Amino acid sequence: MKTCLACLEKAYKELAERRAVNRPRTDLYIPSPESPDVYVFKSMEAGLLDSRMVALRLNSDIIRWREREGKTVKEKIPAARGKWVGLILLFSTQNGEPLAIFPDGVVQRMRVAASSALAARYLARGGAQTLGILGSGWQAGAHVPAMCAVRKIAEVYVYSPTQANREDFAQQMERKLGVRTRPVARPEDAAYPADILVAATNSLSRVILPEWLKPGIHVTCVKDSELGETTIRKADRVIIHSRKFLPENYILGFGDEKIEAQDPINLLRSEDKSAPAAVKPPFWLAEPELKDLLTDKVSGRRSEEEVTCFINNVGLGIQFAALGSAVYKEATSKGIGREIPTDWFLESVHP
Amino acid sequence: MKTCLACLEKAYKELAERRAVNRPRTDLYIPSPESPDVYVFKSMEAGLLDSRMVALRLNSDIIRWREREGKTVKEKIPAARGKWVGLILLFSTQNGEPLAIFPDGVVQRMRVAASSALAARYLARGGAQTLGILGSGWQAGAHVPAMCAVRKIAEVYVYSPTQANREDFAQQMERKLGVRTRPVARPEDAAYPADILVAATNSLSRVILPEWLKPGIHVTCVKDSELGETTIRKADRVIIHSRKFLPENYILGFGDEKIEAQDPINLLRSEDKSAPAAVKPPFWLAEPELKDLLTDKVSGRRSEEEVTCFINNVGLGIQFAALGSAVYKEATSKGIGREIPTDWFLESVHP
Secondary structure: OOOOOOOHHHHHHHHHHHOOEEEEEEEEEEOOOOOOOEEEEEEEEEOOOOOEEEEEEEEEEEEEEEEEEEEEEOOOOOOOOOEEEEEEEEOOOOOOOOOEEOOOHHHHEEEEEEEEHHHHHHOOOOOOOOOEEOOHHHHHHHHHHHHHHHOOOOEEEOOOOHHHHHHHHHHHHHHOOOOEEEEEEOHHHHOOOOEEEOOOOOOOOOOOOOHHHHEEEEEEEEOOOHHHHHHHHHOOOEEEOOOOOOEEEOOOOOOOEOOOOOOHHHHOOOOOOOOOOOOOOOOOOOEHHHHHOOEEEOOOOOOOOOOOEEEEOOOOOHHHHHHHHHHHHHHHHHHOOOOOOHHHEEEEEOO | OOOHHHHHHHHHHHHHOOEEEEEEEEEEEOOOOOOOOOOEEEEEEEEEEEOOEEEEEEEEEEEEEEEEOOOOEEEEEEEEEEEOOOEEEHHHHHHHHOOEEEEOOHHHHHHHHHHHHHHHHHHHOOOOOEEEEOOOOOHHHHHHHHHHHHHHOOEEEEEEEHHHHHHHHHHHHHHHHHOEEEEEEHHHHHHHHOOOEEEEOOOOOOOOHHHOOOOOEEEEEEEEHHHHHHHHOOEEEEEOOOOOOOOEEEEEEOOOOOOOOOOOOOOHHHOOOOOOOOOOOOOOOOEEHHHHHOOOOOOOOOOOOEEEEEEOOOOOHHHHHHHHHHHHHHHHHOOOOOOOHHHHHHHHOOO
């Protein structure tokens, strides 16, 4: 996590200094002809001048939308022999050659949590010691160590609707980090004591209520939908991850054009295959980006009472370039991984 | 070439019927810190509903711009151990798993030539028998068999500035296709006798002059710059490959935004790192697309005298999905290729 935080911070600074470049995420949607599942191919890229590296991150997912407790949740089905498919490909910008290809799962959650923690380093109270977590899944599991790396966290409260999940999670975190972690049966019991409150769920609707935002709290999320407009408006200061608020969607059945949709599930279910009206940009779109915060273009927390908020909206290729190049360096120095001859990926005919 | 034409035609029809989806090409530019060369990472994707497949095509190139005979030409340097890096990755949309990864070079030129030939099938005179080719490189070499597959070509004239190149090319084509091929020392000597005139060069400026467009000719190119405005305007009918006329460029040094530039070389050489003014859309942008021609939304050639023109502008991922899935089927049925365990590309953690 320390390495993640360091190389991610460096990459955001390079992006601010225009020594890095980022190609925004695009999503390709293909409904299944025989089930309500949808195939989604997601990709993004970024390059770092100093590291002399480009990273492509791709996902080849089967997505299922379900209703749970009145909320729509989105699930990635491990349909490929019981597993998922997400890859990071690294290339040298010095001679173009492919350097590595590896699964994205661990890097994926580390980068989300590390980005949230970098924001918290600048926005949470210096003396913050209580962490509230909503969610007990993959993303939540990385947020606890990430937040512990930027603040001296003494106590963690975790809420998750399933009792067994929150209890397992609490035990795991205690064992891993030596920080007292209490599972709680109601989300507000995680929210009220929190100096830092994290939503790390797969919910497409609000999970953090506005009344939980007491003075001095810092709140963060892995999707803006987890906060919702009223909660975000209650914050005194908001920082966003990226001004690019929507992935660029290309949806089978809708023609050649890029489709604007926060989540295309409703479009996919609709009979109407004409392009929808443009999405109204979210009201928080003019707020500063994380890279502005990390380069002191905007200040961090200004008082003990401020309510601060980081919206970890749509991901950036730069996160995969930063962490991917660190993984590559560590793997090659330790001799970890399998060697596939580079020559298999080169061609002697002109592309 | 027959397989290429068949599967490509099918894919364009599927695109027209919205049974295919295409993510437009994006280019990431990273200038080299120590030379005038530029690293470019290019990617595009497409999915086919019926084939249950998605293809990603990527290129990891070192580009050098040079002046030759007063014209700017763009060269891809084989910097990766003397080779180039271009890859096609195929994924199953049924379960998401990766199916194949292979170099793009052969597919790349086959799809360009096959697209040109599909247009010629609808636009060239039925009795066309003389083919003029400007260029003797990789792209030119695929255009001769492609045009021979759609018309009974009896004679080919090839012009290329270097005598040895055009002579070698002529010999090769004769040997391969059994069609009389004459190397000529002036481009007009290839143009005047031609029923079908093809520019397949790496020139960024005009190579087909308007005065060469006699009644009944069909002209085509691999870049609109090879024709230029005056030549295109002289055609009675114009069909384009894709309305998306520019790749989406992301250029290191220019911030986060997509940069509109026909070819970013001038921007890269400029000291001014502010985003340039928007590119004026080309005057031919409202012309029908190849997919409209193949689905009879617009008619093919209307008379023996018509001057027809196909602008094979920016490439489409769909071409790689179409040819890539054909390559995959043929390779697996013949047992060609190397097996890399699929499991190396799967992950048991949630991406």
